Amino acid sequence: MAYDLSRRAFFGAGMAGLAGCASAGMTSLTAEAQGAFPPSPSTSGMFGPEEGLAQLSRNENPYGPAPSALKGISKAAEAGAYYTSMRSTAALQKLIAERHGLDPAQIVITTGSGEALSALALMNGPKGPILAPRLFWDTTALYAANLGLAEIQRVPLTSDMEIDLPTMEAKATSDIGMVQLCNPNNPTGLVLPGSVIRPAVERMAAKTTVVVDEAYIELADDPDATTCIPLVKAGHDVVVTRTFSKIYGMAGIRVGYTISSEETAEKIRATAMSWTPCTSFGGAIGCYNDEGFLKMSRGKIVEAREMVTSTLDTLGMEYLPSQTNFVYFKSGLPAEDLRARLAEKKIAIRGQYMDYTDLSRVSMGRIEDVERFCRALPEVVGA
Numbered sequence: 001m002a003y004d005l006s007r008r009a010f011f012g013a014g015m016a017g018l019a020g021c022a023s024a025g026m027t028s029l030t031a032e033a034q035g036a037f038p039p040s041p042s043t044s045g046m047f048g049p050e051e052g053l054a055q056l057s058r059n060e061n062p063y064g065p066a067p068s069a070l071k072g073i074s075k076a077a078e079a080g081a082y083y084t085s086m087r088s089t090a091a092l093q094k095l096i097a098e099r100h101g102l103d104p105a106q107i108v109i110t111t112g113s114g115e116a117l118s119a120l121a122l123m124n125g126p127k128g129p130i131l132a133p134r135l136f137w138d139t140t141a142l143y144a145a146n147l148g149l150a151e152i153q154r155v156p157l158t159s160d161m162e163i164d165l166p167t168m169e170a171k172a173t174s175d176i177g178m179v180q181l182c183n184p185n186n187p188t189g190l191v192l193p194g195s196v197i198r199p200a201v202e203r204m205a206a207k208t209t210v211v212v213d214e215a216y217i218e219l220a221d222d223p224d225a226t227t228c229i230p231l232v233k234a235g236h237d238v239v240v241t242r243t244f245s246k247i248y249g250m251a252g253i254r255v256g257y258t259i260s261s262e263e264t265a266e267k268i269r270a271t272a273m274s275w276t277p278c279t280s281f282g283g284a285i286g287c288y289n290d291e292g293f294l295k296m297s298r299g300k301i302v303e304a305r306e307m308v309t310s311t312l313d314t315l316g317m318e319y320l321p322s323q324t325n326f327v328y329f330k331s332g333l334p335a336e337d338l339r340a341r342l343a344e345k346k347i348a349i350r351g352q353y354m355d356y357t358d359l360s361r362v363s364m365g366r367i368e369d370v371e372r373f374c375r376a377l378p379e380v381v382g383a
C-alpha cells in the first residue's frame with residue numbers, strides 16, 4: 001500500500017536497522033563510498049536495449065525523442081561538420097528563459113544535467129563539504145569526491161524515507177560548500193511540495209549555495225508548485241538543474257541546463273567541460289515546447305506507473321508513492337535476488353542501493369515491457 005501508516009511502520013523498521021548500525025559505529029563505509037548509483041550490469045545493444053529485453057532499470061523514457069526532436073536532430077546532424085553555433089545555444093536559452101520569466105543569461109546549457117551537477121560539485125566542493133541526503137543521485141558529488149575535490153556529508157533519511165530537511169537545515173552552515181537536494185528524489189520517487197522545500201531552501205541559501213536537481217519535476221503532480229525556480233528569481237543563492245533525459249525522452253542525446261543568477265551561470269559555464277553537440281541543440285529546440293508530445297509522454301509514464309502500483313497492491317507489496325518514472329518497492333526478496341530472477345526473464349530492473357538490501361527500483365518503460373514486469377513479478381517471488 002502506498003504511503004499509509006503501515007508503509008511508514010514498514011519502511012521505518014528498515015531504517016531503524018540502519019540507524020542501529022550507525023549508532024553502533026557499524027555504518028558501512030563501502031556503501032557510502034560506493035554511493036547509491038554504482039554502474040549497473042550492461043543491458044545494452046549497440047543503440048538502446050538489446051533485442052527482447054524489457055529495459056526498466058535506468059529511468060529512461062522510451063516514448064522519446066519526439067518527432068519534433070528527431071527533425072531537429074537530423075537537420076543539425078547535416079551540419080555536423082561545424083562546431084555548435086552560438087545561435088543555437090542562444091535560441092535554447094531564450095526558449096527556456098521565456099517559459100520561466102528569466103533572463104537568457106541565467107540559463108547554462110550542458111551535456112546532460114549530469115555535466116552541470118559535476119561542474120557545480122567541482123566549483124563548490126573545494127569550499128567545503130557537499131551536504132546531501134543519504135540517498136540521492138550522488139554520481140556527480142562522488143565524481144568530485146573521487147578526484148579529492150569534495151567531501152560528501154550525508155544526512156540520514158527520515159523513518160519514512162523522506163529527506164530530513166530540518167536536520168539538513170541545522171547542518172547547512174557557511175562552512176558547507178553546497179547543499180544538494182534532488183526533488184523528486186531518486187531512487188525514492190518522493191517529492192517535497194514547494195510549500196515545504198522552498199522555505200527551507202531559502203533559509204539554507206542564506207548560508208551557502210543550494211543546488212536543487214529537478215530532473216524528474218515535469219513528472220510531479222504539480223511542477224509549478226514544486227519547483228525552486230521562484231527562489232532563483234527572488235535572488236537567493238539557489239541553482240536549479242533540469243534535463244531533457246526524462247519527460248523529453250532524450251537521455252542518449254545529452255541535454256541539460258541550469259537556472260541560476262547570471263553571476264553563478266558564468267562560473268558554471270567556465271567549469272563545464274564539454275561542448276554540447278549541435279544535434280543535442282537540434283533535438284532540444286525542436287521539442288522544448290511540443291505540448292502534444294509532452295502530454296503523451298507524461299500520460300504513458302503515468303499509465304505504466306499505475307500498472308505497476310496496482311500490481312504491487314494486488315501482491316500486497318509496499319512501495320513509496322512516486323511522482324517520477326520509477327517506483328521503489330519491497331518485494332519480500334533481497335533486491336539483488338529479485339534483479340537476478342527478473343534478469344533471467346530478460347527484464348532489467350535496478351539492484352540494491354547502498355545497504356538498502358530489501359528495496360528494489362523499477363523504471364517505467366514501454367507499456368508492453370511494463371506488462372511483462374507485472375506478469376513476471378508474482379512468478380519470481382512465488383506469489
Ligand SMILES: Cc1ncc(COP(=O)(O)O)c(C=O)c1O
Nearest residue numbers: 112113114137186215243245256
Ligand atoms: C536525479 C537525477 N539527476 C540527474 C540525472 C542525470 O541525468 P542527465 O545527465 O541525463 O541529465 C539523473 C539520471 O538518471 C538523475 O536520476
